[in-house]
Structures are given as C-alpha cells and as structure tokens.
Amino acid sequence: MAEYLIKNGFVFDPVTGVKGDKKDVAIRDGKIVDSVSSSAKVYDAAGKTVMAGAVEVHAHVAGPKVNEGRNYRPEDKLFGTRVRDSKDTRMTGGFSIPTTFKTGYSYAKMGYTVVMEAAMPPLYARHVHEEMRDTPIIDQGAFPVFGNNWFVLEYLKNNEVENTAAYIAWLLRASKGYAVKVVNPGGTEAWAWGLNCLSVNDPVPYFDITPAQIVKGLIEANEYLGLPHSIHIHANNLGNPGNFQTTLDTFKLAEGYKTNNKFGREQTMHHTHVQFHSYGGDNWGNFESKADAIMDYVNANPNLTIDTGNVTLDETTTMTADGPFEHHLTELNHLKWANVDVELETAAGIVPYVYSPDIKVCAIQWAIGLELALLAKDPMRCFITTDHPNAGPFTRYPRIMKWLMSKESRDERLNTFKHADKVISSTLLAGLDREITFYELAQMTRAGPAKALGLAGTYGGLAPGMDADVVVYDINPEGPFTGEDIERAFTDASLVFKTGTLVVENGRVINNGNKRTLWVDAKVNENAQVMRDVEEKFLKYYSVSLKNYEVQGHHYIPNPYAIEVDATSEV
Amino acid sequence: MAKTVTDVICPFCGTLCDDLEVQVSDDGTKILEVYNACAIGAEKFLHSQAKDRITRPRMQQEDGSYKEVSYDEAVEYTAQMLAKAKKPLMYGWSSTSCEAQSVGHEIAEAVGGVVDNTATVCHGSSLIAIQDVGIPSCTLGEVKNRADLVVFWGCNPSHAHPRHLSRYSIFPRGFFTGKGHKGRKMIVVDPRNTDTMKMADVGLQLEQGRDYELLSALRVAFRGEDLPDVVAGIPKERIYEAAEMMKNARFGVIFFGMGVTQSLGKNHNIDIAIMVTKDLNEFTKFSIIAMRGHYNVTGSGAVLGWQFGFPFATDLSRGFARYNPGETTSNDLLRRDECDAVFVLGSDPGAHFPISSVRKIAHLPSVAVDPHITPTTEISKLHVPVAFVGIEVGGCCYRMDNVPIESRKVVEPPEGMMTDTDFLARVRDRVVELKAQAPVGTQSTAEAQGA
Ligand code: SF4
Numbered sequence A: 001m002a003e004y005l006i007k008n009g010f011v012f013d014p015v016t017g018v019k020g021d022k023k024d025v026a027i028r029d030g031k032i033v034d035s036v037s038s039s040a041k042v043y044d045a046a047g048k049t050v051m052a053g054a055v056e057v058h059a060h061v062a063g064p065k066v067n068e069g070r071n072y073r074p075e076d077k078l079f080g081t082r083v084r085d086s087k088d089t090r091m092t093g094g095f096s097i098p099t100t101f102k103t104g105y106s107y108a109k110m111g112y113t114v115v116m117e118a119a120m121p122p123l124y125a126r127h128v129h130e131e132m133r134d135t136p137i138i139d140q141g142a143f144p145v146f147g148n149n150w151f152v153l154e155y156l157k158n159n160e161v162e163n164t165a166a167y168i169a170w171l172l173r174a175s176k177g178y179a180v181k182v183v184n185p186g187g188t189e190a191w192a193w194g195l196n197c198l199s200v201n202d203p204v205p206y207f208d209i210t211p212a213q214i215v216k217g218l219i220e221a222n223e224y225l226g227l228p229h230s231i232h233i234h235a236n237n238l239g240n241p242g243n244f245q246t247t248l249d250t251f252k253l254a255e256g257y258k259t260n261n262k263f264g265r266e267q268t269m270h271h272t273h274v275q276f277h278s279y280g281g282d283n284w285g286n287f288e289s290k291a292d293a294i295m296d297y298v299n300a301n302p303n304l305t306i307d308t309g310n311v312t313l314d315e316t317t318t319m320t321a322d323g324p325f326e327h328h329l330t331e332l333n334h335l336k337w338a339n340v341d342v343e344l345e346t347a348a349g350i351v352p353y354v355y356s357p358d359i360k361v362c363a364i365q366w367a368i369g370l371e372l373a374l375l376a377k378d379p380m381r382c383f384i385t386t387d388h389p390n391a392g393p394f395t396r397y398p399r400i401m402k403w404l405m406s407k408e409s410r411d412e413r414l415n416t417f418k419h420a421d422k423v424i425s426s427t428l429l430a431g432l433d434r435e436i437t438f439y440e441l442a443q444m445t446r447a448g449p450a451k452a453l454g455l456a457g458t459y460g461g462l463a464p465g466m467d468a469d470v471v472v473y474d475i476n477p478e479g480p481f482t483g484e485d486i487e488r489a490f491t492d493a494s495l496v497f498k499t500g501t502l503v504v505e506n507g508r509v510i511n512n513g514n515k516r517t518l519w520v521d522a523k524v525n526e527n528a529q530v531m532r533d534v535e536e537k538f539l540k541y542y543s544v545s546l547k548n549y550e551v552q553g554h555h556y557i558p559n560p561y562a563i564e565v566d567a568t569s570e571v
Numbered sequence B: 001m002a003k004t005v006t007d008v009i010c011p012f013c014g015t016l017c018d019d020l021e022v023q024v025s026d027d028g029t030k031i032l033e034v035y036n037a038c039a040i041g042a043e044k045f046l047h048s049q050a051k052d053r054i055t056r057p058r059m060q061q062e063d064g065s066y067k068e069v070s071y072d073e074a075v076e077y078t079a080q081m082l083a084k085a086k087k088p089l090m091y092g093w094s095s096t097s098c099e100a101q102s103v104g105h106e107i108a109e110a111v112g113g114v115v116d117n118t119a120t121v122c123h124g125s126s127l128i129a130i131q132d133v134g135i136p137s138c139t140l141g142e143v144k145n146r147a148d149l150v151v152f153w154g155c156n157p158s159h160a161h162p163r164h165l166s167r168y169s170i171f172p173r174g175f176f177t178g179k180g181h182k183g184r185k186m187i188v189v190d191p192r193n194t195d196t197m198k199m200a201d202v203g204l205q206l207e208q209g210r211d212y213e214l215l216s217a218l219r220v221a222f223r224g225e226d227l228p229d230v231v232a233g234i235p236k237e238r239i240y241e242a243a244e245m246m247k248n249a250r251f252g253v254i255f256f257g258m259g260v261t262q263s264l265g266k267n268h269n270i271d272i273a274i275m276v277t278k279d280l281n282e283f284t285k286f287s288i289i290a291m292r293g294h295y296n297v298t299g300s301g302a303v304l305g306w307q308f309g310f311p312f313a314t315d316l317s318r319g320f321a322r323y324n325p326g327e328t329t330s331n332d333l334l335r336r337d338e339c340d341a342v343f344v345l346g347s348d349p350g351a352h353f354p355i356s357s358v359r360k361i362a363h364l365p366s367v368a369v370d371p372h373i374t375p376t377t378e379i380s381k382l383h384v385p386v387a388f389v390g391i392e393v394g395g396c397c398y399r400m401d402n403v404p405i406e407s408r409k410v411v412e413p414p415e416g417m418m419t420d421t422d423f424l425a426r427v428r429d430r431v432v433e434l435k436a437q438a439p440v441g442t443q444s445t446a447e448a449q450g451a
C-alpha cells in the first residue's frame, strides 16, 4: 500500500471548491483519499501551491505532421537539446516540436498529467499511437478527424445521423480515438482540388454539402452516441482578417442542441484556438481584435467551451489539418511548406512561423489570445492552450500564466512592442485590469478541461476517489510574488504525482510513470449498411485493405484506458 | 490440406502491398504458395523457406571459416563490442520493424552510437532537400482516387516497385478516376529508355546528369518565359508541352527515385523538383512522392524522428542527438576512421557501400544481424541470423508515403530462431548491465551555451 501525504500546502481545487485553504492532500494506491495511515510518506508543502494535475485539451504532439515537422526542421534542435536527466530517462531534443520523450517530460515538469493530441488522421493512427507510447508519464488520447471524411460527407448529405454515429463508433474503435475532431469542415476536402470553404455555407466540391450541414450533423451524431467529449471544432476561415463572423456563424450552429451524456459534460461544441478565429478588419493593415464580440457570445451561451490558442511570440512550427490554410501561409511568409493529403479522410500542412514582437499583426494576435481568457466570465469554459505548436510551444504555458496573472507583466510586454501604439489601438488589452487568480487558473487548466472532455470523475480535481495526479508548485499564493516568480514556479514543479507515483521532484523527472492511452469504446446497434459501406470503400478507394486498418496490439497501446459508451437501443 | 492467410503485407519494397495471400501448410511451418505478389516479393517469401538456411549465429574464425555459436554467446559478444566501443556505427534498420528500430535506438543511446539507415546511400538527399524547401505530398490512395497526371522522374517502377503502377499510380480506378489508366496521362523522365518510359504518353529522355536544368526549364515554362532551343537534350517545344500538361492536370503527382537522388546535383535536384511541385500548386493541385526502396526505411526515419528529431545519420555519441550529413553519415564516418565498431541490422552495406567503406568494416569489430547470408555477413566477425520480419514475425512498417501498416506473421520461424526484436532486447539489457557503473552524460554544449 503506497501512501503519501502532502501537508500544509495552499490548495486550489474547483472540484471540491477549495480556494487556497491550507489543507493536506492524501494519496493511497494511486487515488486521492480522505486520510492515510501514520506510515504514509509525508511531503511538506507549507508556503507552496497545490493543485490537481493539469489537463491539456488541445495540442499537436504526436503523429505524422508533428513528426514531419521534427524531421524537416533540424534547426529546431539547435536549442533545447538535453542529455538525460538521470539514467532512467531518455535524451531529449527540439523546441517547438520536441521529441516524444521531451514532450512527456516537459509536460510533467509543468504539472500536466493528461494531454489530448488534437488531430489524428485515421489512416495514420498507428503512427500517432506509436508516438504516444513513446511519450512518457502523461496519459493521452487522440482525436480522429471527421470533418472532411467521405463517409461523413455522404451520410450527412442525406441527413443520416444514425449511420454517421455508427461510422463514428466504428472509426473510434479502429483508430483507438477519443473524440470527434472537425477541422475546416469541407474545406480540407476542397483542398484536395486546391480549393477551400471559407464560410459555413460554401458548398464542398462534388459532395454537395455545406460546412454548416457537416457541423450540425456531427453534433447530432456526437450526442446520439453520448460521447464523453463534444465535437471539437476548428472552424472555417482560420487566420484571416474579418473571420470572427465565420466563427460566430459556426458557434450558432450549435444552438438548440441538447447534450446527452453520462459524464457530466455540459457543452455541445468545443471550439479550439479561438485566437486564430477572432479577427476583425478586412486586410492586414486594419487587422484588429474582435475578442469582445466573440466572448460576448461565448459568455452568453453555456453550451460552448473554448480554448484560447495564445501566441507566445516565438519562432515555431505551424501544423494543421487545415491544408489550404498552410498553403496560404507559405504564400505569405515564403517559408518551407509541407503538405499531405490523406485519402478519403483529411489533409495536413506544415509551415514554420516567426511570431515577431516587431510585427504588428503578431503582437495583435498575442493580445487577442490573452483578451479571450481575461474576458471569460466562466473560467470553467475557457481553457489555456497555445494550439501547440501553432501559436507557440506548450512549454510557454508558464509565461502565458504570467501574462494572465500579472497585469504588470503583460503591460510591460504590450508597451514595449515596436508598434505598441498601433497594437494598443487595435486591441482591448490595455483596458483590461483583470488578473487571473490561482483558483481561476485551476479552473482553466484542470477542472474545466477535464469536465469538457467528460473526464471530470477522474482528472482535474482532488476529491477522494479521483486519480492521484497532484502537483506542488513552489510559489506562495498569498504573495508577494512577481510575474517572473509565476513563470518560474509553473515551469518546474516541486512535486508531481501521476496516479500516485512521484514522477517529478524539484523540476527533475525521476520516474517514467505509468502512462495510459485513453480511447472511447462506443457500442451501437449493428448497422449492416455502414459495414457494407466500409467494406466497399476499402475495396474500391482505400490503398490499404480493411483488415489492415484497425490499430490493435500491445506495441501500439501497451496500457489502454477505454471509456465505454453504450448507444445501443431497443429495436 | 493447407490454409490461406489473407491481407498479408509484402516486406520487400516501399510499395508495401498489403493484399497478398499466402498458402501455408496445416502445421503452420511451410509456405506453399504466394498469391498477388510480384516476382520479387514472392521470391522473398519463398526464399525464407530455403533448406540450407542458417539458423544459428556464426563466428568467423582466424582462418575465415565459421563456427556455430549459441544466441547467448552472440548476445554477449554483441553487447561487449557495443559497450566497449567509443562510437559504434549502428547501421541499417530499413528491413526490420519499428519495434526493432526502437530497441536498437535504446542500445545506441546507452552506448553512444551513431544510428544511420539506408537513406544515407539512397533518399538521404531527398530528406535534406525536404529540410531545405518542404514537401507537398499525398498518400498513394489520393493518387489512385484523383490523379489524372503522373510523372515518373529518375525511377523505373516497372522493375523496382513492380506493383506500384497497378495498385496506386497508373492502372487503378478510383473515386474520381473511373476510367483507370485511360483517364491518366503519364510523363516519364529518364536518361534511359526504361520499360516505364516505354509506357509513357510523354517520354523525356534527357542527357545524363542534366535533371536540374530540365526541372529549372519547367519552372521557366510554367511562367511562360523564354527557353533556349534545347535544354538537357530536350527541345524546348517538348518542355513547353510537358509544362502545359502539368499545369492543366486536375491532380498531378511526381514520383522520383535514385536516378535523381544519387546523380549529379543530388539534393539540389530534389530541391528544385519540390519547387516545381510547389509552383504547380499555383495553378492546380500537385504532389511529389519519393519512391523509397526498402520496405521500412521510411519507418526508420519516422522512429528516429520522434525519438531524436532527425531522419537518418543521428549521432548520439555526445549524450544528445546530433545530425550533420557529410559528418555523421555512415560512409563519412568510416572513411575518417571515426567509428570503432560496426553493427548492421536490416541492410547490406557490404553490397551497397563503396568498396573503401566495406574494407573498413571488414577491419573493425563487427556484427551483422540478417536472416540471409549477405556480402555484409561475410565480412562481419559475427553473423546473427534472425526470423524474417513480415513472414515469421509481425511488426509495424511505414510505406513510402509514411502510411504505417502492421505486417503479419504467416509461418513459424525455424525451431529456436530469435527475432531481431528479441535479440536486440537481450543485447540492450546486457549493455545496460555493462554500463551500469559508467557515469551518465555531463552537461550538453547546448546547455553550456545557456540555451
Ligand atoms: S511491389 Fe514491392 S511490396 Fe508489392 S509485391 Fe512487389 S516487392 Fe512486394
């Protein structure tokens, strides 16, 4: 029986409603418990901050496009390359696209214990799983992409929600996926012909369906199944001036739907990296923030959750299943462009990008990301991300926390931009005085994302019975502290327990943990038509055979954590 | 009686066909027949059945003869050799599974080795070009479903990737390509009049080593600018014609091979071929795909990528990963006498490296892991035969378009034979024991520089 007691820390836990009280956290056999015996190993957290392990709702950390990013950017290894922490850990390397080992270790050091890979091309699912297997410590799941999948387009063209749901259940199983991801619905299929869909009403070439129909149909299918997570969408028209209107149009598609799930999830749509979707103006000259319009809508509509996609002002590597966007980007910055179109399913593009503080647009993007979080009335519905590595590497989370929690720190940054005046006049940030509190931070990085993912019973909190993912940060929330103190404390946690195992001590990884792979096993009634369609598509159009498609086996998922959903019904 | 195993993956070339059917004896020990494979693929399956196959490790003796040794002795010899070496070269990895590669990397990390794969003499130049200019690409199924124009440049799939044309690129009928090959135009560029060239709608038989010029001329032609009368031996009218065909395609693709990657210009040829492709995306949709040779060389690059960040020529000797082709590439290391032991698995440098490098290997402590007797095993101190991946043991393999497919076990290996993953795992465990006392790496230069 392994017992630990973390004593006297200032505890912040939205699940139990603890707001910085001095409390003890007890762990027994991998779970949080009310109390432990006197033989428990005691850790003194006096003067420090204690939270549950953080939950990453959206990052690109494993799979074909991430790896193409690594392999085609040797220059990204110039910095951040390290020898092993100890004999038990592996070499690490890379900055914006770190190696899998570095990914696991860096998240763990910051106190993150669950990380969702945001876009898995189903045909490449094995690759995603091989990388996740080699990413130590953190529990992971991956979101297969559905928004441009031929089965989905064909079923939804005819409003066949039940067939769509059966296909989703089948594909989640085949790819060992976690949720329904939608990237540039219809636009990526159009990209196979070099085209795009920039509004929710642009028809998808050949398939005779619009992005709006795809999104609504997928919400219905998602709720028909009662999946733990809602649909997780990256809307059309990402990255373009004036796109906030498309974003609002996309939000509105979720109106009128009710959630249906047994996991405590309340939203019907999660919109990701909203920073990239909150732009006003109609060109790069009059480009401006529309974070207020976006957040007014989000605040008024509890059926929505979002994550921010904060720009960190680094050189990074953009990568997305939004193929046409990456082509557009390489035309803008003329940096090297990689693209892969994936048969029947999706596409992906990659382009390096330098978010320079000397470029007005980059600085405005930086401000917008912060505004979204600062304007959020309900921190349980707005999560901090960088859409890693798109707006910046996840290793910058502590810096974003600094900017959100210290007005002084963010004003210092804002006021020293080369084009500070123009940036200030095109954004709202200078007028926002709010400083995110430790409790709100725990909502935005722990309890909130866990709840939106349908994992509230397991992760993101310190209630007895939950997984013992517990983090101690070396910062006294009662102060005094500077912005720099915040960044330092959240970069290298003092202690990190993953499912009750001490994995990080004083910022060093000491144990590779017991990593699990989350996937959703959804049961539906037998659906002969869908199975016939699957067989036919593999016979005629896929380049691999149906029998070689499903991800199975210990070497892909050594430690599975299947979440079961029963959507069968009486016939 | 016999049973048939379906959906079998062919562990031979980067086409990685996954529709083979193999008839196996009832007791699961013998392959009787192989269906759907091309001749070279079928040969690989049948060859595994050879009666005179070596099934135990062999040590070369002073007089050049061989003595059978046990796997235990082979593990010990290999582990000792690697643990003692300052900078062992661990080469190959292209004809094995990703699991084996992964264990190999653990060993390399523990001993400070250099991991390099066959790209070093093959598509390494393509990988360098991709690092320079990126790569717009697609899966082979996209080609099947959409392509109406296919260019083969410096490759001869009729011989090297025999089922490529029928499965993906020319003959199949796909979703938007219901007419099959009748709906596709085919351009072939090669100095030789190959069998692939003979099938082409437009064959451009260019002068040897002039690929860069011709690719450059295409970029000029796309822009409607003037060309000299003849470029690379091709009259300008034909270049304009090819350029128009490419611009007017709905979905085009360029496949390229060793004819451009290893001829004069090397990575620069691929650079500009990629820029040709990028240019074409101004007009239409175009992709470019390397015709990778070994069935899992792509997987080796993938696993190296996610574990260390580089696709080949990865030097772990300093305690962190370095990559510098020309310095950390196998032949350069051998030529400069920089490695003091050689471990080969899943390739045959004895047959593919320059003779000067082969001589170096012959003079170094060396271990070759290979199911076959090869020129490499003949010059190695220790030959460790193992089960055939994709025939006698499964494992993940990456097709030339990076699509991962799990290969299948269809028959049992000969009694008592190890798989390469098992052998490597035992070597790793022994190496870790031997290294247990050694200090872990010190501060990296990157850290020292305050990165
Ligand atoms: S084309 Fe290549 S993979 Fe296909 S059967 Fe022939 S050798 Fe095997």
Ligand SMILES: [Zn+2]
Pocket (backbone or CB within 6 Å): A058, A059, A060, A118, A272, A273, A320, A387, A390
């Ligand atoms: Zn994303």
